[in-house]
Amino acid sequence: MKRGETITVTVERFGAEGKSVARVEGFVVFVRSGVPGDTVAVRLTRVSKNFAEADIVSVVTPSPLRTTPQCAYFGVCGGCTWQHLSYEGQCAFKRQQVVDALERIGGFPEIPVHPTIGSGHVYHYRNKMEFSFGVRWLTKEELEHVTAEGGTGAEADRFALGLHIPQRFDRVLDITECHLQSPTSAAIVNAVRAFCREHELSIYSTVTHTGYLRNLVIRESATGERMVNLVTSEERPVILAEFSACILSRFADTTTIVNNITTRKSQVALGDREVVLHGPGWITDRIGERTYRISANSFFQTNTRQAERLYDVVRRYAAIRRHEVVYDLYSGTGTISLHVADDAAEVIGIESVASAVEDARRNAESNEIHNCRFVLGDLKDRLADGGALPDGAPEADVVICDPPRAGMHPDVIGALRSMHPSRIVYVSCNPATQARDLKMLCDGGDFRLIEAQPVDMFPHTTHVENVALLVSGRNS
């Protein structure tokens, strides 16, 4: 097998991270955008000792799971890599990712993994989109056109507002539509692009660290509120007053407009300083019976309706009794704590980001919930060394944990084993690290893994959220 060679393969399955796997005499070929069941002619783009990578040249026989992507940018944009796969197929393969991780990494071959809970809305489900200003990525067709005219592409108009090209953080796909947020959001992107171009505003460069425009972040709540947040490298009051007036003249139902200013060199759309241009500077959203105040830099689950379903699974698995104390580890802005608070005697949330802890406390107050307290700190320090928990903190009956993708630190797992709650509900956005942690929790017989429930928070992506229930092994 050689790079550049064209061969015909049948895609067998999705592997880790949703990569499509085919085999040629046992040798693995990863086929970009292949669907299990496809027979495709592919061109090998990379051949290494253990595997090859390939791009589809033509689909010889399509898989019955193939469907037509709705988005014009499918295949170029890094956003929705599974739009060519039926939604039933997506849910089935997400479940399979969990099954595979539990079996291969966790060593749990016989745990019931329920069918994925699908998202009610498979388009327009995101409440937040972060667009970037940058140098426009020229598509294959555009490049061909430019070179046919005798150019190199360098002279083409390169102002872009859109989404980053996968693995090319220096290039932005200029998008005029995106089906992940509302059609109004796409219209705002187009209006902002036109405004910035008309005023000849410059784009911030992460190479030279010069220029003005960095990101446009749009948040829309299930309660009908909208925030437009322009992230820039400096404050320019005159142009921003015009910007605000332009947005309000076209999108009068925008409830707040803010300008976040940052001189950070990294590409994070967070401001060090914020100027409120219109409205209160925050919007409110609702998960279940609770309402939340969300500022430009607050973390909030991006699929609001599906977050409620996820939290309902957590609540069901936790099966909290009135007298029980719950620890919500990695509590963020306290949304899980508040969702289960009515069931418990007390909920203690622990979280390492100060602003998230402040948000959580404020959220508890505004929802008139008095049995939750939120502790600031790194869980490794808070729990692992016998714990620097608040004075008189009671022992946990139930622990809910929702760590970041990397999973839990081994010391936190050790601490959980010593704390020995009667139930642990483990929420994760990474089945591989979750399976690793579950194995560590169950080794030695302290806990038993009972079941797992995948939930799809991000249709058309390969990401899956999984909730696992562990019970104390000592009671068995």
Ligand SMILES: C[S@@+](CC[C@H](N)C(=O)[O-])C[C@H]1O[C@@H](n2cnc3c(N)ncnc32)[C@H](O)[C@@H]1O
């Ligand atoms: C996946 S989010 C979960 C947030 C929340 N449970 C929710 O549903 O919105 C993970 C959270 O863990 C926090 N975190 C990460 N590492 C931590 C650590 N070592 N100690 C405490 N919190 C941590 C992050 O700041 C983040 O808020």
